[in-house]
Amino acid sequence: MSGKKIVCRCNDVTVEDVEALIDSGVTDIEELKRLLRIGMGPCQGRTCIPIVLSILARKTGRRQEEIPLPRARVPIRPVRVEVIVGGADE
């Protein structure tokens, strides 16, 4: 372990990455999500979004409940392409 605190395991984002971006003025969860790719990994943010919300609340002096959650995307879990298109032709 390098001692870095990981926020998003899917996309390897650290607490420092999140804090630095908030310090540079990006305080919108949707914007943080896209610049850092938090919440865009296979787990769809189940691990990282709550952590980022708490960092954001702490750094901006807001209550966590005041911060809207980013829009959830389908599918909730990864689905194999062949399950959707069927397996026949090939």
Added chain:
Amino acid sequence: MSKIAVIGGGIIGVATAYELAKLGEDVILFEKNYFGSGSTFRCATGIRAQFTDEANIRLMKHSVERWEGLEEELGSDIVFRQTGYLFLATSEEEVEAFKANIRLQNKFGVPTRLIDMDEAREIVPILNTEPFLAGAWNPKDGKANPFKTLFAYLFRARELGVDARGHTEVIGFERAGDAITAVKFRSNGKVESVRVDAVLNAANAWAPLINEMAGLSRGLVPITAYKHQLVKTEPLEPGQVEPLVCPPSWNDAYIIQDGEDGGIICGAGIEHKARSLEDYEPTYDFLRGVLEYAVRIAPPLRYAHVVRQWAGFYAKTPDSNPAIGKLLENFYIAAGFSGHGFMMAPAVAQAMAELISKGRSRVPLDWEWYDPYRFERGELRSSAFQIG
């Protein structure tokens, strides 16, 4: 120095605000939601000069040249990569059409060439070469990260003094004769107004509503919002589908590998008229339809997992070419970009800023072709080639 209001915090509005500030103007930029929340953050990342008409080819040739220097100019990594576009023909007639397009593109310095399926397979190792007769290949086309590109422009714009306001909605204008004199806006429930010398409507799918606020009819620039969707797979090893690959006759279906995380983005011309300008709900018929095309283009995709699907708007004019130009004495528009606003942004932003600030531009933008009054005159252009 003039006070210029830019409405819309998508790539067009943000890049134009930056270009205006570079020319020394005092710019205020309004975005009603978060920056990029319109079409920009939903795009497929593709950038190409392979069009089928002179106006779009020349504009995109210039735009690609701007893209090439953008990382250095803006001082940050926007993941711009010239990984090419590969169009695939399924019939002899299409091969002939490709040849004619290539001649036109070559005439304006775009180095597209016809390639055979062996070469195509070298470029895209997982390609199913069987259904295709030939490919149109331009290695200078490419892709970039829309999130990073928009923020690179936004950060530089702010450094140059642009007053960029997110979560601030424009709700009306004051107009004297043919000129807009002030912009009214609302943020956190508070209404304010600012006196302006000029206004740019860069609200894309929402542009007709802004025109209406300026006292013009909504139908003057008849932009409709079509829901266009994308599906993305888990990351694959880089190099599987680097270019955008598209057989146009298969409903404009395409696949392209995300330059950053390696996931394959899959799109197709399966469209739905949006129920409202908030209708971002993805649909199952799109998911199934697009994946059927994707596995026909690259069969191994069958074994990948889908991780995301999302929807956004193709803000479409009747001829799928944007409306760019002047609507009133000091009221301008750059909107209705269909599937091409991201790739066109560096060129359009520069042209628009020069027009507003100096009355003319050095950019090879054919103002006649994109004239926003053409619809009123019933004068449509030949439809711009649609895909990503």
